[in-house]
Amino acid sequence: MTERLLRMYRRMLAIRLFEERVNDLYTRALMPGLAHLYIGEEAVAVGVCEALRRDDYITSTHRGHGHCLAKGASPDLMFAELLGKKAGYCKGKGGSMHIADPDTGNLGANAIVGGSAALATGAAFSSKYLKLGRVVVCFFGEGALGQGVLYESMNLAQLWTLPILYVCENNQYNEYTHFSETTAGEITARPAAFGLASASVDGQDVRAVYETTAALVDRARNGGGPAFLLCHTYRFRGHHVGDISRDYYRAKQEEQRWTSDRDPIAILGAHLTEHNIADRDALDRMAGELTAQMDAAMQWAIDSPYPSPEEVTEDVYA
Amino acid sequence: MPETTTENGPHVVTTGTHTVGETPATHDVGADPRVGPDVRELTFGEAVKEAIAEEMRRDDRVVLFGEDVAEAGTAFKVLTGLVQEFGPQRVIDTPISEAGFTGLGVGAAMTGLRPIVDIMFGDFLTLVMDQLANQAAKIHYMSGGKWKVPLVVRATLGATRRSAAQHSQSLHAWPSHIPGLKVVVPSTPHDAKGLMKTAIRDDNPVVFFEDKMQYRLKGPVPSGEYTIPLGAADVKRVGTDITIVATSSMVQVALGAATLLEAIGVNAEVVDPRTTWPLDEKTIVESVKKTSRAIVMDEGYGRYGVAAELAAVIAHGAFYNLDAPVTRLGAMHVPIPFSPPLEDATVPTERTVFETARRLCGK
Numbered sequence: 160m161t162e163r164l165l166r167m168y169r170r171m172l173a174i175r176l177f178e179e180r181v182n183d184l185y186t187r188a189l190m191p192g193l194a195h196l197y198i199g200e201e202a203v204a205v206g207v208c209e210a211l212r213r214d215d216y217i218t219s220t221h222r223g224h225g226h227c228l229a230k231g232a233s234p235d236l237m238f239a240e241l242l243g244k245k246a247g248y249c250k251g252k253g254g255s256m257h258i259a260d261p262d263t264g265n266l267g268a269n270a271i272v273g274g275s276a277a278l279a280t281g282a283a284f285s286s287k288y289l290k291l292g293r294v295v296v297c298f299f300g301e302g303a304l305g306q307g308v309l310y311e312s313m314n315l316a317q318l319w320t321l322p323i324l325y326v327c328e329n330n331q332y333n334e335y336t337h338f339s340e341t342t343a344g345e346i347t348a349r350p351a352a353f354g355l356a357s358a359s360v361d362g363q364d365v366r367a368v369y370e371t372t373a374a375l376v377d378r379a380r381n382g383g384g385p386a387f388l389l390c391h392t393y394r395f396r397g398h399h400v401g402d403i404s405r406d407y408y409r410a411k412q413e414e415q416r417w418t419s420d421r422d423p424i425a426i427l428g429a430h431l432t433e434h435n436i437a438d439r440d441a442l443d444r445m446a447g448e449l450t451a452q453m454d455a456a457m458q459w460a461i462d463s464p465y466p467s468p469e470e471v472t473e474d475v476y477a
Numbered sequence: 478m479p480e481t482t483t484e485n486g487p488h489v490v491t492t493g494t495h496t497v498g499e500t501p502a503t504h505d506v507g508a509d510p511r512v513g514p515d516v517r518e519l520t521f522g523e524a525v526k527e528a529i530a531e532e533m534r535r536d537d538r539v540v541l542f543g544e545d546v547a548e549a550g551t552a553f554k555v556l557t558g559l560v561q562e563f564g565p566q567r568v569i570d571t572p573i574s575e576a577g578f579t580g581l582g583v584g585a586a587m588t589g590l591r592p593i594v595d596i597m598f599g600d601f602l603t604l605v606m607d608q609l610a611n612q613a614a615k616i617h618y619m620s621g622g623k624w625k626v627p628l629v630v631r632a633t634l635g636a637t638r639r640s641a642a643q644h645s646q647s648l649h650a651w652p653s654h655i656p657g658l659k660v661v662v663p664s665t666p667h668d669a670k671g672l673m674k675t676a677i678r679d680d681n682p683v684v685f686f687e688d689k690m691q692y693r694l695k696g697p698v699p700s701g702e703y704t705i706p707l708g709a710a711d712v713k714r715v716g717t718d719i720t721i722v723a724t725s726s727m728v729q730v731a732l733g734a735a736t737l738l739e740a741i742g743v744n745a746e747v748v749d750p751r752t753t754w755p756l757d758e759k760t761i762v763e764s765v766k767k768t769s770r771a772i773v774m775d776e777g778y779g780r781y782g783v784a785a786e787l788a789a790v791i792a793h794g795a796f797y798n799l800d801a802p803v804t805r806l807g808a809m810h811v812p813i814p815f816s817p818p819l820e821d822a823t824v825p826t827e828r829t830v831f832e833t834a835r836r837l838c839g840k
Contacts, residue, residue, distance in 0.1 A: 278584035
């Protein structure tokens with residue numbers, strides 16, 4: 160368990176450092192387009208993916224860098240994709256919102272809200288039909304609760320007892336609107352209506368996320384069927400890197416409360432030091448190493464070449 | 478300038494000349510020069526089923542999803558018997574949940590299966606367009622070629638079944654507009670079988686449109702193994718005076734019109750693209766270069782549709798060979814009405830084609 164906790168700490172910190180550099184690339188005008196930062200939500204991706212095998216599948220979202228890294232993606236190839244470089248995960252054709260990586264079971268990030276619910280369910284169908292023993296995690300934000308295809312998918316998954324976990328990251332904001340303005344009733348009543356097992360967890364506590372996920376994943380892998388995991392979390396930053404004036408939809412005090420009291424990395428760090436699993440110096444050394452790695456990965460991507468224009472017609476068809 | 482023109486007015490209504498449909502049920506589409514002594518007469522629906530059954534025997538990864546595809550054999554009874562041979566694990570009844578089970582097919586296709594998804598009426602493509610256009614069509618490209626989507630979506634097209642505005646449209650132009658999809662529009666049992674087998678083996682998402690009014694149309698189909706490549710047009714009738722490029726349900730109408738035209742000394746060539754994408758532009762352009770006149774016809778809406786694309790191909794590729802404007806015939810730009818005399822007025826008929834060709838040929 161000690162090893163697991165340190166690994167999860169390292170992964171959350173890696174995601175944080177990655178995302179801070181993404182913001183930096185944007186503000187330095189080095190990145191084409193925008194990106195949606197995962198800062199503040201790291202415990203969800205890391206805790207969930209800690210419970211998965213490498214060959215288990217995930218689907219991700221427009222806010223997906225954390226999911227991809229937690230499932231094992233390399234930061235250098237991620238940075239390259241975000242910068243539209245040929246060396247990127249998708250040869251520069253996907254960008255921030257479409258990282259896909261078969262080697263880590265990543266079926267792809269999806270920029271249609273709720274767009275991957277049915278795809279993920281199809282991967283679970285394949286796993287069962289082909290007897291692969293793989294579990295699928297479908298990540299989505301609470302904004303996707305408004306999309307009908309999510310409910311069609313949960314209905315199919317429950318009818319056919321498919322090995323899939325629907326992970327709802329409630330970061331509280333559908334873009335610029337608080338979820339209470341868009342979401343009627345109790346969220347967990349929705350999966351319950353289809354007969355799915357469901358659980359709610361503090362999404363800032365990576366240990367709780369891992370333990371809850373592990374139980375649901377084991378259940379799914381052993382033929383117990385689909386489940387729904389609701390993670391209560393918070394988007395520390397704006398909807399995207401350019402969303403810096405947020406007063407019209409949420410108060411600065413609210414943000415400050417979450418960043419000072421509910422930071423998932425600080426919460427696990429405190430647990431590690433209080434229980435003498437690691438001391439502050441060790442955690443600082445880890446941060447130093449990761450910072451150097453991330454800086455090197457980012458610089459490698461900045462220096463790497465763009466695709467040549469003639470590649471635009473490649474890969475339209477298999 | 479002899480460029481594309483549009484038929485905006487109402488089509489000539491002539492009852493009794495529209496050969497597409499349930500009458501006569503055993504209409505013969507004519508001998509196919511490629512068939513051998515093992516040829517049988519199969520209906521269009523039987524040919525589709527035979528293709529699917531052969532591919533399911535050949536490859537365990539082929540599975541079938543849709544509403545009432547198992548015991549009911551689909552609403553049109555096209556797939557009757559498949560569940561008995563392949564079992565409910567492979568021929569799978571779904572909820573009435575088109576977006577859900579189509580998206581499920583996309584995900585299953587990415588992860589090792591070769592699903593066929595059945596969309597009962599092509600009109601219901603409205604419900605699955607995100608799964609088709611934003612997901613299936615783009616996954617290979619967006620992932621830099623890392624994920625493939627070997628999926629077939631079966632759908633129907635065709636009016637005059639008295640089913641009104643939400644069960645009668647021919648919407649094959651929609652997927653044809655999206656890079657990453659392939660679109661098949663067969664017109665004969667022979668072509669339906671060969672093209673379906675190719676579609677199932679293709680590593681890309683393919684939308685396969687069946688004319689629901691042709692399900693009982695009979696034609697020669699070899700019993701042996703054969704496939705037809707996507708992107709290869711077929712000259713259904715050789716002629717010299719005018720080219721009629723026709724798709725799916727309109728091919729039989731074009732052939733009927735060609736017979737009428739013979740009586741006034743016009744020898745029409747009928748070219749069937751068979752797939753709207755990939756599109757065999759060469760065969761179409763070569764035919765028009767030979768005949769110097771062209772009608773393009775398709776049961777989708779004429780405006781912004783497949784016929785418009787075919788007309789553009791001809792205008793670009795055979796401009797200096799044209800002796801008359803390329804003329805487009807398609808469904809009238811109205812929601813398909815229920816009442817028979819109204820509905821019949823919306824679809825091109827043999828008589829419409831005959832009159833148009835006569836005018837273009839100066840007869």
